[in-house]
Amino acid sequence: MIFGPNREPCSQPLGFAVDLDRELGGKFRNLWPYRILNEVQSAFWPVCFNTDHNVVIAAPTGVGKTMALEAAICRLLQEDEGTGNGRKTWKAVYVAPVKALCQQRLVDWQRRFGTRFGLKCAELTGDSAGMREVAASQIILTTPEKFDAVSRDWRDNLYLLGSVRLVLIDEAHFLGEDPRGSALxxxxxxxxxxxxxKVIMDKGLPASKLRILAASATLPNVEDIGRWLEAPPEAIFNFDYTYRPVPLEIHVLGYANASNPFLFQRTLEGRAPEVIGRYSEGKATLVFCGSKKGAEALATKLAGAGSGFGFGNKQVGRGGMQGRSQQRLEAERFSNIQNHKLKDLLLTSDGAVxxxxxxxxxxDRTCVETLFQQGVVRTxxxxxxxxxGINSPAFLAIILGTTFWRGTGTxxxxxxxSAVLQMIGRAGRPGYDDRGVAVIMTSKDKDLMYMSMAEGQEVVESQLPARFHESLNAEVCSNVISDLGDAIRWLRSTFLWVRTHRNPDYYTALLPRGTVCRDADNSIGEYLKAYMLRILAELEAENVLRLEKTVGLSRDGAPIENQETETIVPLVAGRVxxxxxxxxxxxxxxxxxxxxASLEDLLYACxxxxxxxNPVRKAEKRPLNDLLKRVRFSKGLGIKKCTHPSHKAFVLVQACLGNLEIVDFTLKVCDNPMCLISSVCAEE
Ligand SMILES: Nc1ncnc2c1ncn2[C@@H]1O[C@H](COP(=O)(O)OP(=O)(O)OP(=O)(O)O)[C@@H](O)[C@H]1O
Ligand SMILES: [Mg+2]
Incomplete structure (x- = not known):
């Protein structure tokens, strides 16, 4: 299947191209190195730059969606110029599903918006600088989980949240993925x-004019996201895969399953050289492996296999360097590589793998990325x-297996x-090649599913039900919900509300079986309200919050007859x-x-x-069982072998507290149980 130009006419016929030289003068023009916008950009540009509408753009990887977000920032800068307001009291918040994207955007925007417009950019993620720096910045780059956590105390952080004028959601299709989607x-x-x-409106804060822009991969139900984000129809764009500027040929290869995921991954590693040989045409290749060990093992295998994976291959991409002697000069950089295995690999493969x-x-990572960009590393x-989001010179991108170890749940x-699209989207990037190839290697039973994902056929559904108790409680604690009326308003503002009306079959856990959506009645809304009341009752039963009947009061504080409202009061457990x-x-x-409870019972409960x-991996069983013999508690509870996730946590907490040496790397970084114990101390 080929994803790229030569298409049927799209639902939004264009036939014109925006020329930035004509559209923009002065300092905005130099923000972009190119002059002519492509069809997709020409369609969204006027809405992003000339209006204040909320906007949703769904389009394939590599079409240049980032400039829509940049255009919205420019609009604010232009507005400041118009009003003579040089103080820039507003903030723009960029939300991306992973830290790596935020960091990449930070470096780029610091360079482009920082020096030219004096805008400060700050990262607000797990690894980022303090809130002081964030408060002093105009562009904040963050993940949904982090911004969700910070905005829960919005009334205490009014100086920060009240200034948010623009929210830019990148890779917005992650709305349909748990747990990030529910946080977003x-x-x-x-x-x-x-x-x-009232608090925001009365003070006339920038957040009272909040504008939201979302950029996403092609989706069948982008209109639903548009409706949820309150974007008018003319600000909702959906371009299918045929609009990819560089055509991408996609192959999904299904292999017979092995007895366990580990063995299956080994089978795929064995097939990788053959697949690279068949599809790479000797050009730059990027192989996505399921684990660090897997990436190292495959690279070693390819280097051991000799030529065919870039050795002595003089062909480089358009963005690459010309001539092997120049490449040799680049190869001198290997001397700075700190990781011995990587250095040996580069030396033995002449830098090719x-x-x-x-x-x-x-x-080391930057060095490898540079060597790949320059065409020295070929595989x-x-x-x-x-x-x-990186611009890679890869002609071929391979996803070596579609199952990965998440470390939680199952x-x-x-x-x-989102991960699949990001990975295949690295092949055939504009400026490097005029076409690209992507190969998804998966099991036979999943090949159709991955083909439909690659085509942009996956409908985005709400992930809120998975975290409904937590979300509802968070709003009660943040004062967004103080009574039943507020709770219903909140419910109506959710993507869940939009999707249950569209596709009730998907939400059978919430709605009575066989519910159909009829425009004439509002039964779905009523079912959803009943579901929410049930959750509120469950939260009340655990003393997370309290529902209180209160008499309605008039403006002058006098009780109003027959006007009882149900107030929702957060309790300590809810706040924790x-x-x-x-x-x-x-x-x-x-x-x-x-x-x-005894200390042992309390610890085991935690x-x-x-x-x-976290589930116990096969390789972890031995080190965990060794630790089990040395920790203080185990016999009282009759635990003989570490088989259950709770056993693993129980052993690791005790090993940390008892200062026992944990040799296995993955077990060593598992320090979460300690955080949890501190939160228990804060309990009622
Ligand atoms: N009109 C244009 N002319 C030439 N190059 C462009 C144009 N628009 C964007 N580009 C370049 O195309 C590349 C991809 O752009 P961008 O990262 O914004 O794409 P995207 O749609 O966000 O894709 P992804 O899903 O991969 O993030 C960038 O290097 C950008 O500079
Ligand atoms: Mg992008």
Missing amino acids: EALICRLKIMKSH AFHHAGLTAE LCSTSTLAQ GYEDLPV MSKTLVSFETIKILRAVPSD CGCPEVC
Whole structure:
């Protein structure tokens, strides 16, 4: 299947191209190195730059959606010029699903908006600088989880949240993925309600004019996202894969399943050389592997296989360097590589094969990326760290297996659509080649599913039900919901509301079986309200919040007859739950611990909470069982072998507290249980 030009006419016929020289003068013009906008950009440009509409753009990778977000920032700068307001009291918040994307945008925007327009950019993620720097910046780059957490205290952080004039959501299709999607949904609903809140309106804060722009991959139901974000029809754009500027040929290869995911991955590694040989045409190749070890193993295997993976291959991409002697000069850079395995690999393969993953130092990673960009490294085996938004010179991108170890829940999971699109989107980037090839290697039973994902046929559904208790409680604690009326308003502002009306079959857990959507009645809305009341009752039963009947008061404070309202009051357990981001399940487990529980029982209960319960990998069983023999508690509970996720947490917490040496790297970084114990101390 080929994704690219030569298409049927699109639903939004264009036939004109915006010329930035004519549209823009002065300092805005130099923001972009190109002059003529492509069809997709020419369609969204007028709405992004000349109006204040909320906008949703769904289009394939590489079409240049980033400039829509930049155009909205420019509009604010232009507005400042018009009003003579040089102080820039507003903030623009860029929300992306992963830190790597935020960091990449930070570097780019610091260079382009920082020097030219004096805009300060700051990253607000797990690794970022303090809130002081964030408060002093105009562009904040963050993840949905982090911004969700910060905006829960919006009334205490009014100086920050009240200034948010623009929210830019990149890769917005992650709305349909758990758990990031539910964080984004909760966050956007809060911002929508905050926008028209009395506190914001009365003070005339920038957030009262909040504008939202979302850029996403091609989706069948982008109109639903548009409706949810309150974008008018003329500001909702959906361009299918045929609009990709560089055609991408996609192959999905299904292989017979092995007895377990580990063995299946080994089978795929064995097939990789053959697949590279068949599809790469001797050009730059990027192979996405499921783990760090997998990336290293495949790179070593390819280097061992000799020529065919870039050795002695003089052909380089358009962006690459010409001539092997120049490449040799580049090869001198290997001397700075700190990772011995990587250095040896580069030396033995004459720089042609390398690996890239989060276990390398930042310097090593940058060095490998540069060598790949320059055409020295020809075959790069990487984990998904390299997939996010980078402009790679790869002609061929291979996804080596679509199952990955998530470390939570059931352990192994299927790659979500956003990851698949990001990875295949690295091949055939504009400016490097005039076409690209992507190969998805998966199991036979999943090849159709991945083909439909690659075509942009995956409908985005709301992930809010998975975190409904937590989201509802967070709004109660942040004062967005103070009574039943507020709760219903909040419910109506959700993407869940939009989607249940469109596709009730998907939400059978919430609605009575067989519910159909009839425009004439509002039964779905009523069912959803009943569902929400049920959740409120469950939260009340665990002392997370309290529902109180109160008499309605007139403006002068006099009681109004027959006007009873139900006020919702947050309790300490609810506040702990919202602040520490723990699940309702955890609160229930902790509340069930009797007040006279032994230390062993208390510890074991904490270790059963979902936040710390990570599945036991096969390779971890031995080191965990060794630790089990040395920790203080185990016999009282009759644990003989570490088989259950809670056993793993129980052993690791004790090993940390007892200062026992943990040799296995993945076990060593599992320090979450310690955080949880501190939150238990704050309980009622
Ligand atoms: N009109 C244009 N002319 C030439 N190059 C362009 C044009 N628009 C964008 N580009 C370049 O195309 C590349 C891809 O742009 P961008 O990253 O914005 O795409 P995207 O749609 O966000 O894709 P992705 O999903 O991969 O993030 C960038 O290097 C950008 O500079
Ligand atoms: Mg992008």
